[in-house]
Amino acid sequence: MHGFRTVAHTVIGSGASADIASHLTASVRAEVRRVLLVSDAHLLSLGLLRPALDGLAAAGIDVISFTDVVPDPPEQLALDCVALARREKVDAVVAIGGGSSMDLAKVAAVMAYPDCTQSITALYGVDQVDGPRLPLLLAPSTAGTGSEVTPIAIITTGETTKAGIVSPWLYADVALLDPALTTSLPPQVAAVTAIDAMVHAIEAYTSKIKKNPLSDQHALSALTLLSTNILPACKPGPPEQVRENMLLGAMLAGQAFANAPVAAIHALAYPLGGHCHLSHGLSNALMMVPVMRFNLPYCAPLYAELARHLALVPVAADEISAAQALIDYIESTIASLGIEPSLRAHGIEKTFLPTLAGDAMLQTRLLVNNPREVSEQDALALYHEAW
Ligand SMILES: [Fe+2]
Known part of the structure; x- marks a missing residue:
């Protein structure tokens, strides 16, 4: 139910x-x-x-x-x-x-x-x-x-x-x-907040416990709007229709994760905000691809559904290559937006990663929703991968 x-x-x-x-x-x-x-x-x-x-x-x-x-x-x-x-x-x-x-x-x-x-x-x-x-x-x-x-x-x-x-x-x-x-949203802010919205939709769609048919539809609609508008939205002076579509996409993603809560990407992003004062959107952008790769063996069918929904692969593509295409798409979108994807580029010392991993484990409210269990060792490995 x-x-x-x-x-x-x-x-x-x-x-x-x-x-x-x-x-x-x-x-x-x-x-x-x-x-x-x-x-x-x-x-x-x-x-x-x-x-x-x-x-x-x-x-x-x-x-x-x-x-x-x-x-x-x-x-x-x-x-x-x-x-x-x-x-x-x-x-x-x-x-x-x-x-x-x-x-x-x-x-x-x-x-x-x-x-x-x-x-x-x-x-x-x-x-x-x-x-x-x-x-x-x-x-x-x-x-x-x-x-x-x-x-x-x-x-x-x-x-x-x-x-x-x-x-x-x-x-x-x-x-x-x-x-x-x-109207006056700076492109760098538009970029990281848009990635946050995409994380909401993907984490809701793969949420372990409360994923449901209505949150799924909201997540799918959100990803359609966000993926087709994100690049023009993050250039200077985007048209009004693009900005309206992005607001709608972000809201639909919000409705999705309000009911099927976000998970390990957010859990590992929060310590970057708390300790290193990176913005919420940037923190999510930095952890998104490592965590999606980590989750891949546990949610390949769902990632494949999303890739097919976004027409990233031919209909006949096999599940693993479709799922991988979603991760590749996210990685290339983050790069296209000009977001430097490594933790070290944002001033985070390698010696600090164990502290981040310890803190991420405190986000039990979020980790419980992840399709794959995350240990402190896993969290540390994910921060190293992101570094
Ligand atoms: Fe978020």
């Missing part, structure tokens, strides 16, 4: 962020008077928040802006965001930004709910959120994390450690995809 959950209301279209007020009120069927807008200073400086701010003002909604979000947001930043929401007595939360902004907005929507008595540490883990939460709308400014449709928030809890909050309460009321928000 399988279940599939996702955000109830999705809005897709250029300029949609100007109508946040109507999408939010229609979805939650409640009056909204005072909104917390979670974003970052870069988007603010580019003027990309202006249509949303003007639209909310025109609807008579007060906006309290929190634009201090940084990548890998620390716990204290989340608490600052919550404190602002509480102090200003907001009655809804909106995020326009990358995964970090959307993750903080999820936490703020839960903790700024008037009756919430839980501390942030009480929320960490799976199914620890009591709820309810404030109305929540999430609009991504990158095509990658899929956080707008996942029930997950990742918070940096220490110098090198992160904690996840995983709960159905973190599904937003509205996911809003507006390609106008990705």
